[in-house]
Amino acid sequence: MKRMKLVMVGNGMAGVRTLEELLKIAPELYDITVFGAEPHPNYNRILLSPVLAGEQTIDEIILNPLSWYAEHGITLHSGKTVVDVNRRRRVVVASDGTGVETTAEYDRLLIATGSNPFILPVPGKDLDGVIAYRDIADTNTMIEAATKYKHAVVIGGGLLGLEAANGLMLRGMQVTVVHIMPWLMERQLDDVAGKLLQKSLEDRGLNFLIGAQTEALISGTDAGAAPGSVRPEPVEGPARVRAVRFKDGSEIPADLVVMAAGIRPNTTLALKIGLHCFNDGRGGIVVNDTMQTTTDARIYSVGECAAHRGIAYGLVAPLFEQGRVCATHLAEFGIGRYSGSQTSTKLKVTGIDLFSAGNFTGGADCEEIVMSDPYGGVYKKLVIQDDKLIGAVLYGDTVDGSWYFKLLREGRKIHDIRDKLMFGESNIGDTGHEGNTRAAAMADSDEVCGCNGVSKGTICKAIKDKGLFTLEEVRKHTKASGGCGSCTGLVEQLLMFTAGGDYSKAPTKKAMCGCTDASHQEARDAIKREHLLTIDSVYRLLGWRTPNGCSSCRPAINYYLISTWPKEAIDDPQSRFINERSHANIQKDGTYSVIPRMWGGETTADELRRIANAVDKYKIPTVKVTGGQRIDLLGVKKEDLQAVWQDIGMPSGHAYAKALRTVKTCVGSEWCRFGTQDSTQMGKDLERALWRMYAPHKVKLAVSGCPRNCAEAGIKDVGVIGVDSGWEIYVGGNGGIKTEVAQFLVKLKTPAEVLEYSGAFLQLYREEGWYLERTVHYVNRVGLDYVKKKVLDDAAARTALWERLQFSLDGEPDPWFEFDRAGVDTRQFEPVGAV
Amino acid sequence: MAEWKPICRVTDIPVLGARRVNRSQGHPVAIFRTAEDKVFALLDRCPHKGGPLSQGIVFGESVACPLHNWTIGLADGCAKAPDAGCTQRFAVKVDGDQVFLDAEDLRSVAIEPATV
Numbered sequence: 021m022k023r024m025k026l027v028m029v030g031n032g033m034a035g036v037r038t039l040e041e042l043l044k045i046a047p048e049l050y051d052i053t054v055f056g057a058e059p060h061p062n063y064n065r066i067l068l069s070p071v072l073a074g075e076q077t078i079d080e081i082i083l084n085p086l087s088w089y090a091e092h093g094i095t096l097h098s099g100k101t102v103v104d105v106n107r108r109r110r111v112v113v114a115s116d117g118t119g120v121e122t123t124a125e126y127d128r129l130l131i132a133t134g135s136n137p138f139i140l141p142v143p144g145k146d147l148d149g150v151i152a153y154r155d156i157a158d159t160n161t162m163i164e165a166a167t168k169y170k171h172a173v174v175i176g177g178g179l180l181g182l183e184a185a186n187g188l189m190l191r192g193m194q195v196t197v198v199h200i201m202p203w204l205m206e207r208q209l210d211d212v213a214g215k216l217l218q219k220s221l222e223d224r225g226l227n228f229l230i231g232a233q234t235e236a237l238i239s240g241t242d243a244g245a246a247p248g249s250v251r252p253e254p255v256e257g258p259a260r261v262r263a264v265r266f267k268d269g270s271e272i273p274a275d276l277v278v279m280a281a282g283i284r285p286n287t288t289l290a291l292k293i294g295l296h297c298f299n300d301g302r303g304g305i306v307v308n309d310t311m312q313t314t315t316d317a318r319i320y321s322v323g324e325c326a327a328h329r330g331i332a333y334g335l336v337a338p339l340f341e342q343g344r345v346c347a348t349h350l351a352e353f354g355i356g357r358y359s360g361s362q363t364s365t366k367l368k369v370t371g372i373d374l375f376s377a378g379n380f381t382g383g384a385d386c387e388e389i390v391m392s393d394p395y396g397g398v399y400k401k402l403v404i405q406d407d408k409l410i411g412a413v414l415y416g417d418t419v420d421g422s423w424y425f426k427l428l429r430e431g432r433k434i435h436d437i438r439d440k441l442m443f444g445e446s447n448i449g450d451t452g453h454e455g456n457t458r459a460a461a462m463a464d465s466d467e468v469c470g471c472n473g474v475s476k477g478t479i480c481k482a483i484k485d486k487g488l489f490t491l492e493e494v495r496k497h498t499k500a501s502g503g504c505g506s507c508t509g510l511v512e513q514l515l516m517f518t519a520g521g522d523y524s525k526a527p528t529k530k531a532m533c534g535c536t537d538a539s540h541q542e543a544r545d546a547i548k549r550e551h552l553l554t555i556d557s558v559y560r561l562l563g564w565r566t567p568n569g570c571s572s573c574r575p576a577i578n579y580y581l582i583s584t585w586p587k588e589a590i591d592d593p594q595s596r597f598i599n600e601r602s603h604a605n606i607q608k609d610g611t612y613s614v615i616p617r618m619w620g621g622e623t624t625a626d627e628l629r630r631i632a633n634a635v636d637k638y639k640i641p642t643v644k645v646t647g648g649q650r651i652d653l654l655g656v657k658k659e660d661l662q663a664v665w666q667d668i669g670m671p672s673g674h675a676y677a678k679a680l681r682t683v684k685t686c687v688g689s690e691w692c693r694f695g696t697q698d699s700t701q702m703g704k705d706l707e708r709a710l711w712r713m714y715a716p717h718k719v720k721l722a723v724s725g726c727p728r729n730c731a732e733a734g735i736k737d738v739g740v741i742g743v744d745s746g747w748e749i750y751v752g753g754n755g756g757i758k759t760e761v762a763q764f765l766v767k768l769k770t771p772a773e774v775l776e777y778s779g780a781f782l783q784l785y786r787e788e789g790w791y792l793e794r795t796v797h798y799v800n801r802v803g804l805d806y807v808k809k810k811v812l813d814d815a816a817a818r819t820a821l822w823e824r825l826q827f828s829l830d831g832e833p834d835p836w837f838e839f840d841r842a843g844v845d846t847r848q849f850e851p852v853g854a855v
Numbered sequence: 856m857a858e859w860k861p862i863c864r865v866t867d868i869p870v871l872g873a874r875r876v877n878r879s880q881g882h883p884v885a886i887f888r889t890a891e892d893k894v895f896a897l898l899d900r901c902p903h904k905g906g907p908l909s910q911g912i913v914f915g916e917s918v919a920c921p922l923h924n925w926t927i928g929l930a931d932g933c934a935k936a937p938d939a940g941c942t943q944r945f946a947v948k949v950d951g952d953q954v955f956l957d958a959e960d961l962r963s964v965a966i967e968p969a970t971v
Contacts, residue, residue, distance in 0.1 A: 571919030
């Protein structure tokens with residue numbers, strides 16, 4: 021088949037990312053030609069600041085070396101600017117500046133021309149030594165100027181301006197930042213944070229002129245040399261800048277002036293060839309949700325030059341998302357829509373932690389929560405409107421930036437967590453990384469990820485060497501934050517400092533895995549709406565890209581099917597993890613552990629005798645009492661599992677499954693002199709009612725007989741605490757990665773009510789939770805109010821939930837004894853054809 | 856001329872599943888069956904931490920190791936990037952419903968003392 025021709029105008033990050041995505045999914049579809057005005061392959065523009073600051077070199081920030089273009093058969097014309105496009109004949113024309121023209125035909129055209137710096141229209145803007153800060157050439161000019169000259173003036177105290185000023189200062193120049201607004205980074209920070217930032221940068225040696233209006237740039241020929249300037253020999257060409265003059269008549273010396281007063285989408289070519297562009301705001305080429313220009317269906321546009329729903333984005337995360345969507349359409353898959361992004365900002369000045377997102381200035385009907393510790397250099401402001409977080413500014417401690425950003429994007433009601441909001445997601449029982457919250461302050465050898473033992477140095481090196489951009493990529497390559505995830509905030513900070521840009525996930529909807537664009541919610545909804553009963557039918561309906569999924573999506577879909585359509589959908593053991601397939605817990609050496617069920621933590625002499633005999637008979641190396649009041653037999657060979665179960669003769673404890681694990685109890689009123697309720701009986705009743713219950717994740721319960729709470733009910737998925745007048749029910753607790761205290765749900769009178777309410781809550785979780793989402797995360801996602809509405813306020817709904825759970829569990833087999841009914845493939849316990 | 860050792864029938868292996876073949880000498884071998892009834896054989900030992908691949912979830916022509924979820928290609932025995940490492944392959948022949956393994960491979964590949 022003859023390949024189509026794809027031409028890309030612009031050789032920057034957004035465009036090349038689009039090509040990478042395209043090559044991943046349709047490597048053979050196009051002959052690709054790329055025109056880039058700069059004489060370089062694609063590099064990481066965000067990292068120009070560290071290059072300027074002397075922390076990295078140009079070579080280190082190249083993302084796609086020339087060999088990458090060659091490997092993928094891409095024709096690269098670097099140093100050639102596209103000057104015209106004949107849309108009727110579908111030909112682009114490029115010029116190398118010397119009058120030599122290059123042409124290329126296209127079937128599809130991708131315009132990714134990025135943006136241009138905004139140059140203040142003041143006299144003297146064309147003088148030698150006056151530059152913008154946009155590309156490698158500008159960076160090199162600054163580096164060179166720093167070796168020859170002394171005084172630099174940066175016009176614009178925004179993100180880019182401050183990074184430029186910091187870099188020039190580190191290269192030995194005396195730098196003054198001129199900023200017309202009342203505080204720095206006024207588009208990203210409020211006045212308090214802006215002033216804290218200024219103070220901290222002043223301490224490092226930067227000078228600021230706040231509120232100063234630039235009137236003109238003055239050349240060396242205008243008047244005498246500025247005091248203190250080292251004057252080089254006069255050279256031919258335009259006169260060099262010598263000073264900056266302000267509206268009030270004052271002047272400051274300047275051998276180098278950097279204009280960093282914002283960027284504008286580069287629409288020169290687009291306008292010339294008649295593509296519709298926005299005139300107001302920052303402008304930009306108008307594109308629809310498929311990143312197609314609204315003027316010409318053959319022409320797409322991504323990146324800083326494109327205006328989607330009126331917004332031209334300048335941060336890398338939304339641009340990469342655009343690229344991904346655009347690639348699926350170029351590949352003719354016709355899936356994926358870009359629906360806009362919310363953005364957040366962080367500053368790349370080493371040692372300064374700063375984060376902002378959303379509307380942080382507030383307004384008439386907004387409330388603010390503020391924490392200010394100027395001495396400690398920490399300031400946090402959260403802006404709330406209509407019970408939702410709408411903006412955040414963090415200075416000095418930004419570890420919770422991504423959490424706030426997530427709350428903001430999801431628009432979740434926050435009143436139930438309002439009292440904890442300021443202290444962040446990680447304030448309780450944060451484990452695994454020594455309580456560090458400031459990535460910048462950590463040493464290279466400090467451990468970031470306690471689960472996988474990954475140090476800061478290892479992560480930074482991987483980000484640099486492998487050109488990683490997203491949290492997902494860092495996880496894949498280093499395993500950092502791939503375990504419990506509690507160091508995610510730290511890893512995001514490291515990405516920020518090492519790779520630059522904004523790495524918060526742009527879309528609110530997250531695909532289940534690489535096999536699909538569908539989210540967990542969409543899969544759940546489709547299964548329910550369409551009455552789907554098989555994994556295949558789900559994959560077909562939702563357009564899975566892989567024939568039989570992967571180890572991530574298949575177990576999830578299998579769970580969704582059996583939890584949505586109990587007694588109808590057939591459980592597929594091959595879509596379950598080994599533990600749920602062999603009904604035992606695989607250990608690091610490939611042996612298994614066996615934990616029989618002990619109702620409410622009670623056992624008998626008979627049971628203990630049978631266990632002891634099995635331990636002897638099968639030479640089980642380790643016997644351990646678990647935290648869930650049961651006995652764990654470790655090191656059982658797979659071949660022995662069936663016989664061990666048979667000999668012990670106790671029900672499966674499901675300690676291996678995403679299912680009901682234990683119901684922990686204290687002794688209660690039967691023996692305890694403080695006990696007010698019979699917690700052991702209540703625990704046994706709950707366990708008998710709920711066992712064999714599969715769920716999105718493991719489920720643990722506890723019942724205490726008095727408020728002393730010896731069963732530790734406060735950190736269980738459902739915790740029941742007996743009080744003199746009845747029972748208190750708590751939900752969403754967790755004793756794991758992050759200790760989460762369960763939230764009070766309701767107080768009840770009778771054991772029957774405890775069963776019904778607990779069961780109804782768990783059934784709600786079973787029906788709505790996403791696979792591998794613990795109750796705490798489910799409750800946080802939907803809000804405790806929602807849970808109360810379903811379980812407390814609506815008696816009919818509660819009864820229905822409880823009945824559906826009982827229907828699901830009725831007659832469910834014990835997988836240790838009823839192999840056929842439980843779908844246990846017993847062939848797995850025997851090797852084949854031993855040779 | 857290769858000597859083929861009969862092992863089992865294709866239908867003895869669950870679809871999208873695996874069986875374990877013990878050897879008198881050396882580490883066991885895992886034989887896998889894909890959705891298209893293709894059969895592959897690898898040493899039952901993940902190149903990462905030695906996990907038994909026969910216990911993993913099979914998808915496409917890959918298996919996810921049950922211990923740390925590395926994805927191993929069934930055809931080449933190698934971990935999917937960015938993870939790196941390969942486990943040994945064994946030649947397989949399917950004749951009708953019968954699965955054979957290469958006898959020479961069984962005798963010679965990965966014959967250090969068996970570790971569980």
